[in-house]
Amino acid sequence: MNELKQIGVVDKAFNNAWTTIVQGQSQKEIPTIFASQKMRLYFIEIYKQLYAKSGGDKNFMRHWFNSLNSAFNCIPLDACRTEAGLLTIKHYFESNR
Numbered sequence: 001m002n003e004l005k006q007i008g009v010v011d012k013a014f015n016n017a018w019t020t021i022v023q024g025q026s027q028k029e030i031p032t033i034f035a036s037q038k039m040r041l042y043f044i045e046i047y048k049q050l051y052a053k054s055g056g057d058k059n060f061m062r063h064w065f066n067s068l069n070s071a072f073n074c075i076p077l078d079a080c081r082t083e084a085g086l087l088t089i090k091h092y093f094e095s096n097r
Contacts, residue, residue, distance in 0.1 A: 014040040017047035021065040049093035
């Protein structure tokens with residue numbers, strides 16, 4: 001029973017993070033890699049790091065996540081459509097702590 005409760009918490013945290021920083025039609029199109037709880041947890045970690053770096057400024061967070069980023073040579077949202085891209089962004093934040 002505890003496992004189901006934990007999955008619900010992860011799903012809720014992921015959905016809150018996703019809807020906060022993803023804009024437009026993409027908000028409704030959650031990439032298939034997020035069927036994995038592990039990938040959802042990675043995304044939540046990215047969200048937490050971006051929140052900390054921005055001081056909680058949601059407009060900045062949306063702009064950063066939905067705009068071309070020279071560090072990745074792509075839009076972070078697009079990078080998050082693959083496991084490799086998601087991990088690249090996760091490692092970027094970990095290395096810039």
